[in-house]
Amino acid sequence: MSHTLHRALAACLAATFLATVHGSAGAQTRAGASPLRGVPAVPAPDRPVVLYTAEQPRIRVVPVVTGLDHPWGMAFRQNGDILVTERDRGALRVIRNGQLLDEDVPGVPEVYDGVRLAGLMDVTVHPEDDTLVYLTYSQERERDGRRGATVALARGRLDAGAGALTEVRDIFVADGWGGGIAASRLQWGPDGTLYMSVGGAFQFAQTGHYAQDGSTHFGKLLRLNDDGSAPDDNPFVGDPDHLPEIYSLGHRNQIGLAFHPDTGELWATEHGPQGGDEANIIRPGANYGWPIASYSRQYSGLPVTDTPWLPEFTGPEVIWWPSIGPSGLTFYDGEHFPAWRGNLFVGSMTVGRMPNTGHLERIVFNRRGQEIRREWLLAELKQRVREVQQGPDGYLYVLTEEDDGVLLRIEPARAITEAPGSSVPAVRLAEARVPPLAEGDWTAEQRAFVERYEADGHSTNVVRTLARVPALGDRVLPFNDYIASESTLSPRHRAVLILRAAWLAQSGNIWATHASRAAEAGLTADEVLGIAMGFDLSSERDPFEETLIGLADQLFRNAAVTDRTWDELTARYGTEEMLDAVMTVGDTLSAAILFNTLGIQPDAAATALMPTEDVGYSINVPDAEPPLAEPRVEPLEGDGLRVTRTFLRNPAMSAARNQNERYILEPERSRLTPHDRELVILRMGWNSGAVYEWAKHVGSVGRARDHGLEPLWIAQGRDQTGWNARELALIDAANEMFRDSMISDETWESLAAEYDTHQLMSIAATAGRYRMVSLALNALGVQPLPTDERFPVLEGY
Numbered sequence: 001m002s003h004t005l006h007r008a009l010a011a012c013l014a015a016t017f018l019a020t021v022h023g024s025a026g027a028q029t030r031a032g033a034s035p036l037r038g039v040p041a042v043p044a045p046d047r048p049v050v051l052y053t054a055e056q057p058r059i060r061v062v063p064v065v066t067g068l069d070h071p072w073g074m075a076f077r078q079n080g081d082i083l084v085t086e087r088d089r090g091a092l093r094v095i096r097n098g099q100l101l102d103e104d105v106p107g108v109p110e111v112y113d114g115v116r117l118a119g120l121m122d123v124t125v126h127p128e129d130d131t132l133v134y135l136t137y138s139q140e141r142e143r144d145g146r147r148g149a150t151v152a153l154a155r156g157r158l159d160a161g162a163g164a165l166t167e168v169r170d171i172f173v174a175d176g177w178g179g180g181i182a183a184s185r186l187q188w189g190p191d192g193t194l195y196m197s198v199g200g201a202f203q204f205a206q207t208g209h210y211a212q213d214g215s216t217h218f219g220k221l222l223r224l225n226d227d228g229s230a231p232d233d234n235p236f237v238g239d240p241d242h243l244p245e246i247y248s249l250g251h252r253n254q255i256g257l258a259f260h261p262d263t264g265e266l267w268a269t270e271h272g273p274q275g276g277d278e279a280n281i282i283r284p285g286a287n288y289g290w291p292i293a294s295y296s297r298q299y300s301g302l303p304v305t306d307t308p309w310l311p312e313f314t315g316p317e318v319i320w321w322p323s324i325g326p327s328g329l330t331f332y333d334g335e336h337f338p339a340w341r342g343n344l345f346v347g348s349m350t351v352g353r354m355p356n357t358g359h360l361e362r363i364v365f366n367r368r369g370q371e372i373r374r375e376w377l378l379a380e381l382k383q384r385v386r387e388v389q390q391g392p393d394g395y396l397y398v399l400t401e402e403d404d405g406v407l408l409r410i411e412p413a414r415a416i417t418e419a420p421g422s423s424v425p426a427v428r429l430a431e432a433r434v435p436p437l438a439e440g441d442w443t444a445e446q447r448a449f450v451e452r453y454e455a456d457g458h459s460t461n462v463v464r465t466l467a468r469v470p471a472l473g474d475r476v477l478p479f480n481d482y483i484a485s486e487s488t489l490s491p492r493h494r495a496v497l498i499l500r501a502a503w504l505a506q507s508g509n510i511w512a513t514h515a516s517r518a519a520e521a522g523l524t525a526d527e528v529l530g531i532a533m534g535f536d537l538s539s540e541r542d543p544f545e546e547t548l549i550g551l552a553d554q555l556f557r558n559a560a561v562t563d564r565t566w567d568e569l570t571a572r573y574g575t576e577e578m579l580d581a582v583m584t585v586g587d588t589l590s591a592a593i594l595f596n597t598l599g600i601q602p603d604a605a606a607t608a609l610m611p612t613e614d615v616g617y618s619i620n621v622p623d624a625e626p627p628l629a630e631p632r633v634e635p636l637e638g639d640g641l642r643v644t645r646t647f648l649r650n651p652a653m654s655a656a657r658n659q660n661e662r663y664i665l666e667p668e669r670s671r672l673t674p675h676d677r678e679l680v681i682l683r684m685g686w687n688s689g690a691v692y693e694w695a696k697h698v699g700s701v702g703r704a705r706d707h708g709l710e711p712l713w714i715a716q717g718r719d720q721t722g723w724n725a726r727e728l729a730l731i732d733a734a735n736e737m738f739r740d741s742m743i744s745d746e747t748w749e750s751l752a753a754e755y756d757t758h759q760l761m762s763i764a765a766t767a768g769r770y771r772m773v774s775l776a777l778n779a780l781g782v783q784p785l786p787t788d789e790r791f792p793v794l795e796g797y
Contacts, residue, residue, distance in 0.1 A: 041356050042382040044406040048796035050413045053362075054375050055339040057422075058413035060719060060796065061378065064397070065100040068093065068405035073122035073185070076392050077130045081162055084399070084407065085135065087119035092135070094162045095407065107165030109154045112140040117181035118149045124186040124194075126226060131158045133165060136184035136196065143177045150174045151184045151198050151217075153228060171228030174198045175243060176218035180205045183271075185328070187257035189223070190264065193231055196222045197268065199253030201290060204273070204299065208291040211250050214242030219290065221254060221268060221282055223247035235285030250288035250313060256329035256346065256387075263369070267317070269326035269346055272296030273304065274353065277323045278316035279346065279363075289313035295321065318344075318363060318371060325349035325358070327401070328387035334394030336412055347385035348376075349401060358384040360398060378408075414718035415794055417687045417735040421557050421619040425506045426740035429599035433748060434757055436464030436600075445470055453477050459513045460603050462595065469758050472670075472765055475663040476591065482656035483587045484514075487580040495521035496545055497584040499531045500552040503610070504619060505592035505741040511610040512602035528608065532615040544572060548581070550621070555585045558624035559688040559775040566632060566779075575633055579650040582779045583657070586772030589741065593768035596742035598761065627691065628781035635782070641701075643692065643773070643782050664769060670762040675707040676730060680763060681770045682714045683734035686791070690774035695788035712792045719794075726754050730763070737767040 049061045064082075072087040082095040083105075090111030091104040111120045118138035126132035133156050138149040156168035176182070182200030189195055201211035201219030211219030214236065222245040223234055236242035242249075256269035266282040276296030280288055293313050294304040309315055320326065327347035332340045344363040351357040357379070364373040378385065378398070386401035396410040437446065449470040453463045458477060466473030487494060495518055502510035518528045534553070535546055547568045554561050561582075570578060602609060635645035647654040663669045664677065672680075678697055682704060685693035698704045698711045705711070713720045717731050729750040733743045743751070743764065751760060776782075784790065 041402075042380075044383060044400060044402060044404050045381060045408075049381070050416075050796045051378070051380060053377060054373075056337050056412065057418045058416060059377070060411045060413040061381070062409045062411060064098055064407040064409050065095050066404060066406050067100060068399070068407065069403065070119075070401055071399045071405040071407070072120065072386055072401070073124075073136075074387060074389060074397065074399055074407070075123045075125045075133070076389070077125060077162075078392075082397075082407070083123050083125070083133065083162075085120045085123045086405075087117070087121065087401075088113060090120040090137065092120070092123065092133075092165065096162075101162075105158070105162060105165055107156055107168050108135065109137060109152070109168055109170070112138045112149050114140065114147055115149055115179055115181075121151075121184045122186045124188065127188050127192065132156075132226075133158050134186060134194065136186060138182070139170075139173065141177050146179065148177045148179045149182065150176050150178070151182050151200075153184075153186075153196060153224070155228070172196070172222075172224060172245070174217035174222075176200065176210060176216040178202075178205060178207050178210075178218060180207075181253070182218055183253050183255045185255055185257045187259070187266070189266070190259065192226065194224045194226060195247065195257055195266065196224060197251070197254035197257060198222060199251070199255070199271075201252050202273075203291055203304070208252075211252060211290045212287075212292065214239070214246065214249065217243060217245065219249065219251050220246045221248045221251060221257075223284075247284055248282050248286045248288065250286075250290050250292075252290045252294075255327045258329045258331060260331050261333040262342070267329060267331075267344070269329050270316075271325065272320075272323055273299055274301070275321040275323050276304070276308075277320040277326050279318035279326065279329065279344070280314070280316050283314060286314040287312070288316075295319055322352035324351050324361060325384075326361075327385060328389065328399075330388050330390050330396070332390055332396065334390055336394050337396075345388050345396065347388045347398065349384040349386065356382040358382065358400070360385050360388060360396075377410075411719075413797070414735075415716045415797060417717075418739050419557055420739055420741065421504060421553075421617075422739075425617055426736075426742060426744065428506055428508060428596060428742070430601075432461075432465070432599040432601060434465055434468065434598040434600075434761065436461050437467045442467065449473055456481060459509055459600075460605075461600050462509060462513075465598055465600050466761075469761055471660065471663055472761055475660040475769075476594065476765065478659040479587055479656050480591060482653065483580075483584050486656070487584065487653065488574075488576045488650070489580050489584065491521040492523065493545070493548060493581070494584060495523055496531060496548050497552055497581060498588050499528065500534075500549050501556065501585045501588035502592060503532045504552060504556040505589050505596065506610070506612075506617070507588075507592035507595055507741070508602050508610050509595045509600045510588060510592055512606035512608060515608035515610075516606045518608070525608075529611060529615065532611055534618065534620070544568075551581060552585045553619050553621045555582065555775045555779060556589060557619060557621045559690065559771075560624055560627070560778040562622050562625055564622075576650040576653070579633065579647065579653055579780070582776050583653060583772070586776050589775075590768035590772040593737045593741050593771060594761075594764045597737065597748070597764040624689075627689065627778065629783075631781040631783055633780045641696070642785075643696075643777060646780055646782050664762070664766050670766070671756075671759045672762050672766065673707075674702075675709060676763075677766055678702040678704045678707055678709055679714065679727060679730050680734050680766050682709070682711065683717065683731055684738060684767050684770045685774050686715050686717075687735065687738040688771060688774035688778065690777045691790055692777045692782045692784045692788075693770065693774050694791055695784040698789050711789070715792050715794060725750070729754065733763060734767055737764065738771065 070087045071084050073085045075083045084093045092108050094101045113119050121136045124134045135154045139152040141150050151174040152170045153172040155171045156165040178200040185197045187195045198217045210216050230244035236246050237244045253271045254268045270278045274297045293307050293310045295308045296304045329346045346361045348359045359379040360377040362375040383400035387399040391397045398408040400406045446467045498514050635642045636648050732747045
C-alpha cells in the first residue's frame, strides 16, 4: 500500500473517530451510557410490527405515538385520552385519537431533576372523577448541606379539553431523603384507597436501612385516602414506631403495582441490585426482608446477605436471576387474547445489566397460582419497557423508556389466520343448528330431492338438511357421488382419502357414513382406526397409502402439496388420478365445513362413529414450500379460464364438479349479495394462499371493487378498522371455516341476526367450495396471468 494511501486512510479514520466522539458526547444519557459502549440500540418502531409468540400465534405491535422523552407512567381517561408522564422533562403529555398533542399540559408542579433518574413519575386519575389527576414526582430536599430528593404526591384538576392542570397541590410528601432515585408507582384499590410505592432504600447509597425503619416512608408501600391522608384501618395506625401511611415494608425499590383480577391480591415488582428481582403479593403489615434477607448480589458481585430467606419475612412469588429490571406489571383479563387470560405481564428494562435487552415478560400460572411458564415478548425491539397496562379496549399498552420513547399497543395479528390443525379442533356440535326437514314439511320439490339422493345412498341427515335449499343440495351432492364412487381412484384409495380428510376436519357425519361402509372398500376396522391415527395399523403397511394420507394432511394444513409427495404419487398415478386425489380431499373438506357448521349429525343407523375417545388429534406435515411458479398440470389449449382448462384434463371430474355451477355466483339462488359473496371467497382465498383465486375474484370473475370491496382491507381482515359489524362477522366466519372447519357459536349468532337460514347455508357452502378450489389451484400450480393483480404486501407481516 502506498504512503499516500496510508495517509489518506489514516486521515479518514481520524475524522471518523473525532466525529463519533463529538457526536457521542452530546448523545450521552444521564446514566452515563454512550453510543460507543455496548450493542447499538435498535430504533423504536414507527410502523406496525408482527411478531410470533408461544401461545398466541402472532401479535401485532402498533406504535400509537413516538417521540416521547423517557416516559414513565400512563393513565386512561373515559374520553379516550391517554395521559403520559415524561420523567426527565417533568412534563405531562396527552395522547388524543392516536396523536401526541404538541403542547405539554401546564400546571404540573416543579419537578426536581438534580439527582440521577429523579423526575416526574407516575400518573393516575381518580376512579370516580377522571378530571382529578394524581402525580408522583421528585421534590428537592437538603440534608447536612447535601442536595437530594424526596417523593411527593400532587393532585390537580384537568380542565375541559385537558388544556391545563389547575388547583394543583401536594396532598402527601414522603418523610425521607435520598441521593438517588426513589421510584413511585400509583395504584387504586377496589375500596377507593390509593397505593403508592416509595423506593430509595439502596445500600450503595447508605440508605438500605430505610426499608426496615418505620419512621421513614422510603422502602415502603403506602396506602392513602384520595386526599393523601392515612386510612384508619392501615396496619400500623396507632403504632408509634411506624408512620400511619405504611402498608408494607422491607422493600428496596418497587416500580410496578397491579391487582389480580380474580384473587384481588395486590402484586408489586421490586428491583434487586444484581439478580434477586422480585414480584411480591403484598399483605398488610408484612415485611419483605430487604436488606436483611435477599437473593440479590451487590453490584460488586458480593451477596447482599448470607440469609436469602428468614421465616419472619414474607418471601417473593417470582424471582428473577439474572435481574431483568422489572418495571410496570399487569394481569391480562381481556377478550382479545384468550390464551393469555390470567397471565402476568411484567416490563423489563435490562437483563443482567446488559444494554438493549429490555422486553415484556409473560408469566403463566396454574390454577393454584403456581408459576409454570415464562416467555419473553418484544425482545426483538431491544427497548427498555417502563410500563405495561391493559387498556379499556382490552389491548395491552406498553411504554418504552428511551430518549425516543414509544407507546405501543399489542393486538392479535389477525390478517393471517392460524393454520388448520395447528391447535386443538373446535368442539363439534352435538345438536343440529339447522335440523333435518321433517317429512310433513316437504314441498313437492323437496320430496323429489330427498327421494333422489337417499336412493343414491347419501346420509339421511345430510339429504334432509340440504332439502331446505334443494338448489344448494344439487350443487353439493352430485360431486360427492363422483368422489365417493365414480372417480378414477380405487375404492380403497377413495376411502383412505375421504376418511383421513373427514378426521382432519373432525366431521362426525362424513366419518360415520364412510367408516360404516369401509369394509366394502377393503378396509379392516384396524385400518380405519389407523387412518385416524395417521398411518396404517396393519403389519404390512402400504407406503403409497401413507403418502396418500400425507397428501390429505398437507392439503388440509397448507392448502398445498410438497414436491416430494407429488413426485411419489405421480410415480403411480396419472394426471386424471392426481386430479381426482386432490379433489377428493378438497371436496371432503368442503362438505365437512358445510356439515359441521350446520351441525349435521351422524345417521342413527351408522355403525362406526368417529373414534375421538381412542385417538388423540394430531397432524404433522412438512413446512409449506414456496408457491409454484409453473403448473404441475398444464391447462388445455384454448379459450376460457386456466382453472377450467386445467380441470378439463379430467373430463368426468370436471363435468361432475360443474353440475348446477351457477348456484354460488347467482344472487337469486344463493340469496347472498355479490359484496358478501366476494368477501367470503376472497378471505378464504387469502387464508389459503391461492393467488389465482384472489386474482380472478379481485378481477374478471368477482370484480370485488365493483361491489364496494377494497382487496387490501380483505387481506388485512380484522387488522383493518373500517368494517361494519356484519362484514366483521363474515370475515370471522371465513377465518373460522378455514381454521376450524366450522363457524363458531358466537359468529353464527352474529350472522343469524343478519341472515336467514337459506343465506346462512349459502355462506357455509361458499366458504367450503372455495376452500376446495383454493387448495386444488395451489396443488396443481394453476398460474395467474401476468396482468392479474396479486396479493397485496401487508406492512409489518
